[in-house]
Amino acid sequence: MNGKSTTTRTKLERGRSALGPALELVHTGRAPTRAVLTSELGVTRATAGAVAAELEALGLIKVDSSPGSAAGSQGRPSHRLSVLDSGPVALAAQVHSDGFRAALVGLGGRIVATAPGCVAVMADPAQVLGEVVEAGAQLLRESGLRCVGSGLAVPSAVAEPEGTALNPLHIAWPAGAPVREVFSACVRAAGIAGPAFTANDVNLAALAEHRHGAGRGAQHLLCVATGHRGVGGALVLDGRLHSGSSGLALEVGHLTVNPEGRPCHCGGRGCLDVETDPLAFLVAARREPGPEESLLKQSGDLLRTEYGDPDVRAAAEELIDRLGLGLAGLVNILNPDRIILGGLHRDLLEADPERLRAVVADRSLWGRSGSVPILSCTLDHNSLVGAAELAWQPVLDDPLAALA
Amino acid sequence: MNGKSTTTRTKLERGRSALGPALELVHTGRAPTRAVLTSELGVTRATAGAVAAELEALGLIKVDSSPGSAAGSQGRPSHRLSVLDSGPVALAAQVHSDGFRAALVGLGGRIVATAPGCVAVMADPAQVLGEVVEAGAQLLRESGLRCVGSGLAVPSAVAEPEGTALNPLHIAWPAGAPVREVFSACVRAAGIAGPAFTANDVNLAALAEHRHGAGRGAQHLLCVATGHRGVGGALVLDGRLHSGSSGLALEVGHLTVNPEGRPCHCGGRGCLDVETDPLAFLVAARREPGPEESLLKQSGDLLRTEYGDPDVRAAAEELIDRLGLGLAGLVNILNPDRIILGGLHRDLLEADPERLRAVVADRSLWGRSGSVPILSCTLDHNSLVGAAELAWQPVLDDPLAALA
DNA sequence: GCAGTTTGTTTACTTGCGGCACAAAGTGAG
DNA sequence: CTCACTTTGTGCCGCAAGTAAACAAACTGC
Numbered sequence: 001m002n003g004k005s006t007t008t009r010t011k012l013e014r015g016r017s018a019l020g021p022a023l024e025l026v027h028t029g030r031a032p033t034r035a036v037l038t039s040e041l042g043v044t045r046a047t048a049g050a051v052a053a054e055l056e057a058l059g060l061i062k063v064d065s066s067p068g069s070a071a072g073s074q075g076r077p078s079h080r081l082s083v084l085d086s087g088p089v090a091l092a093a094q095v096h097s098d099g100f101r102a103a104l105v106g107l108g109g110r111i112v113a114t115a116p117g118c119v120a121v122m123a124d125p126a127q128v129l130g131e132v133v134e135a136g137a138q139l140l141r142e143s144g145l146r147c148v149g150s151g152l153a154v155p156s157a158v159a160e161p162e163g164t165a166l167n168p169l170h171i172a173w174p175a176g177a178p179v180r181e182v183f184s185a186c187v188r189a190a191g192i193a194g195p196a197f198t199a200n201d202v203n204l205a206a207l208a209e210h211r212h213g214a215g216r217g218a219q220h221l222l223c224v225a226t227g228h229r230g231v232g233g234a235l236v237l238d239g240r241l242h243s244g245s246s247g248l249a250l251e252v253g254h255l256t257v258n259p260e261g262r263p264c265h266c267g268g269r270g271c272l273d274v275e276t277d278p279l280a281f282l283v284a285a286r287r288e289p290g291p292e293e294s295l296l297k298q299s300g301d302l303l304r305t306e307y308g309d310p311d312v313r314a315a316a317e318e319l320i321d322r323l324g325l326g327l328a329g330l331v332n333i334l335n336p337d338r339i340i341l342g343g344l345h346r347d348l349l350e351a352d353p354e355r356l357r358a359v360v361a362d363r364s365l366w367g368r369s370g371s372v373p374i375l376s377c378t379l380d381h382n383s384l385v386g387a388a389e390l391a392w393q394p395v396l397d398d399p400l401a402a403l404a
Numbered sequence: 405m406n407g408k409s410t411t412t413r414t415k416l417e418r419g420r421s422a423l424g425p426a427l428e429l430v431h432t433g434r435a436p437t438r439a440v441l442t443s444e445l446g447v448t449r450a451t452a453g454a455v456a457a458e459l460e461a462l463g464l465i466k467v468d469s470s471p472g473s474a475a476g477s478q479g480r481p482s483h484r485l486s487v488l489d490s491g492p493v494a495l496a497a498q499v500h501s502d503g504f505r506a507a508l509v510g511l512g513g514r515i516v517a518t519a520p521g522c523v524a525v526m527a528d529p530a531q532v533l534g535e536v537v538e539a540g541a542q543l544l545r546e547s548g549l550r551c552v553g554s555g556l557a558v559p560s561a562v563a564e565p566e567g568t569a570l571n572p573l574h575i576a577w578p579a580g581a582p583v584r585e586v587f588s589a590c591v592r593a594a595g596i597a598g599p600a601f602t603a604n605d606v607n608l609a610a611l612a613e614h615r616h617g618a619g620r621g622a623q624h625l626l627c628v629a630t631g632h633r634g635v636g637g638a639l640v641l642d643g644r645l646h647s648g649s650s651g652l653a654l655e656v657g658h659l660t661v662n663p664e665g666r667p668c669h670c671g672g673r674g675c676l677d678v679e680t681d682p683l684a685f686l687v688a689a690r691r692e693p694g695p696e697e698s699l700l701k702q703s704g705d706l707l708r709t710e711y712g713d714p715d716v717r718a719a720a721e722e723l724i725d726r727l728g729l730g731l732a733g734l735v736n737i738l739n740p741d742r743i744i745l746g747g748l749h750r751d752l753l754e755a756d757p758e759r760l761r762a763v764v765a766d767r768s769l770w771g772r773s774g775s776v777p778i779l780s781c782t783l784d785h786n787s788l789v790g791a792a793e794l795a796w797q798p799v800l801d802d803p804l805a806a807l808a
Numbered sequence: 809g810c811a812g813t814t815t816g817t818t819t820a821c822t823t824g825c826g827g828c829a830c831a832a833a834g835t836g837a838g
Numbered sequence: 839c840t841c842a843c844t845t846t847g848t849g850c851c852g853c854a855a856g857t858a859a860a861c862a863a864a865c866t867g868c
Binding site for chain 2: 245369
């Protein structure tokens with residue numbers, strides 16, 4: 001925090017100071033017109049106009065002076081602002097238990113191109129990341145678009161500041177693998193421009209949902225989600241990801257939600273991780289679990305198509321109760337103003353929203369905090385979009401410096 | 405968050421923009437000299453000089469051009485910066501189970517004057533707050549100092565944005581009492597200048613420790629403390645208090661730390677509140693608890709003077725283990741980079757620091773996050789100083805506007 | 809006493825941005 | 839269709855925060 005910042009910012013390095021906030025407003029869809037931009041920034045129309053023109057000159061946004069379908073209100077119609085379709089993109093990559101995926105993501109969380117996931121040998125991080133980066137490089141070559149940076153989402157806690165994967169249990173990587181370093185090296189080796197970032201997938205999903213999905217406008221957003229195995233959590237505070245002092249915050253998989261529950265590899269019993277993930281659901285519903293990489297789909301389909309089956313319903317209610325207990329514990333500590341659920345938890349919410357909300361409210365200490373809205377994630381590929389957010393962040397912070 | 409801020413900041417309202425950050429640096433002791441101020445602000449020497457001169461002209465700080473005891477390094481000695489002894493003060497008030505206390509607190513957390521706590525009839529918030537505000541008004545009259553605002557610390561969760569006390573269990577106030585409203589009314593009625601603020605005492609203690617005590621420099625500071633009864637928690641993130649979306653975050657008293665433990669009024673069993681507070685300690689140590697308003701002192705004295713006694717030692721170790729379990733749970737969710745303990749928890753830490761640290765490390769999921777430093781609170785009257793911080797905040801944010 | 813180092817001060821100069829006046833582009837009433 | 843009205847965009851002026859650069863001041867060590 002301290003330590004004599006020796007970097008005296010010179011005037012030349014700084015851009016127009018309102019440039020970053022303005023771009024963020026357009027990026028998150030909170031500034032559909034120049035008039036709104038003016039009021040959101042709290043500056044004069046003259047300044048907002050100059051800022052918008054500069055962002056347009058940078059090739060980031062588009063200013064439509066011919067509105068066409070006007071809003072219908074009185075007065076002169078405002079120029080519409082939108083992200084530029086042919087603007088720069090970020091390279092987003094994701095690794096999960098059923099393969100990997102690469103995509104190009106423009107401003108506004110718009111997925112421009114995507115390379116479908118391929119199941120591959122998972123043992124060696126360098127090999128897997130080399131492949132996914134190569135797939136991304138191919139997309140970049142095909143599109144001919146400028147790249148502002150790269151982001152990678154991994155299904156593991158990522159320790160800060162080193163960027164090592166602490167528990168990539170569900171992909172066959174070694175614990176402590178230096179994923180950030182490896183990913184950066186792959187990106188550099190492929191000749192891809194811009195910085196490279198790596199973070200946990202649920203954290204990135206939460207970030208993406210906060211900016212473009214179900215979390216928009218929340219000040220204290222809690223996100224809990226499953227993959228095929230295990231449970232992850234994330235917290236977005238005032239628009240910034242809160243990942244703790246060493247990246248390990250909100251690793252909620254080992255909250256105890258059933259003191260007499262099944263043992264967990266962490267040494268405890270009845271952890272959220274083993275009580276509310278897809279495998280737990282299938283076992284509780286007395287179904288035969290399929291291959292690991294389709295557990296999420298299998299359990300989700302089961303919930304949606306056979307909810308009438310007593311076994312399925314009983315299993316769902318059991319998991320909802322356990323999940324609710326875990327969420328209530330988090331609510332008591334974090335007091336979020338919105339909760340969003342992904343993976344199987346989303347399916348559980350949609351199967352019986354009232355039951356989940358009732359459990360959370362009942363187990364919360366304060367009525368107020370327990371009545372927090374609980375919503376489903378709404379973005380496709382939210383981890384991927386979140387990975388792109390990381391790469392976009394320098395541009396959002398200071399467009400001039402980042403694109404120089 | 406959104407909603408067209410119609411308040412277009414005019415140029416006249418804004419002061420020198422670096423004024424607030426500069427005052428905060430002096431306030432928290434991070435800018436002992438003008439040269440350090442220059443580098444911390446990241447501005448030129450000319451700007452830092454102008455800012456320091458302006459703060460001096462406002463009567464907030466003192467610039468000692470004759471250093472006397474120089475640092476001994478090379479070059480021209482820098483002017484020393486310090487808060488002005490005769491500068492304005494904030495009125496701080498605290499209510500707890502053994503009475504109340506009023507104080508005047510200057511910049512830098514310096515307690516200028518204090519009115520000793522008086523045990524009084526506690527039933528009526530308006531009466532109690534009227535008395536404490538009157539005591540503060542008396543201090544202000546005696547000192548003749550200017551008052552920038554008032555702050556009140558209460559031993560209860562304070563719901564936002566209304567400012568009602570949700571669980572003032574250990575003082576005989578009704579749940580939901582509108583303490584902020586009542587306190588503001590008392591302050592206005594007494595003719596005391598400036599805005600009035602109200603918040604939870606442990607939150608304020610954490611804020612004070614972060615700025616002036618054991619929490620200085622921490623980015624993610626977790627504070628846990630007892631009063632005479634019950635346990636409170638607080639989190640300071642990047643220098644700002646995190647109290648959740650409705651003020652109810654970090655109400656950690658009802659974390660389960662002993663599934664077979666004694667019943668708690670919240671309906672659960674073995675809550676931190678009833679397992680690690682002074683009363684629990686005295687019972688575990690087989691001592692006769694004295695009057696409620698001296699439980700903290702009684703248990704602290706016992707720990708310090710009779711730690712050789714097997715009963716005392718066994719009780720301490722039991723409480724340390726339970727506290728460690730609770731802290732580990734918080735560490736797994738919040739991943740703080742420092743923990744500070746107050747009240748009996750501080751005494752427990754000092755009785756056997758190694759044991760507590762070992763328990764926390766053992767029950768943390770990640771070795772990294774479990775090795776977080778655990779320290780004692782160091783400030784006297786930290787809740788009182790924290791209450792003053794609330795009142796000082798507008799001045800720190802914009803000195804010109806706040807003192808206009 | 810003199811070179812070297814670090815800090816404070818003075819004097820332009822740059823520049824982001826507010827304020828203002830005016831032009832532009834729509835709506836609705838008659 | 840015209841005119842009043844509302845809201846938005848643009849050009850111009852000026853302020854003031856803060857940089858940059860040159861100079862002065864104060865202390866150390868040889």
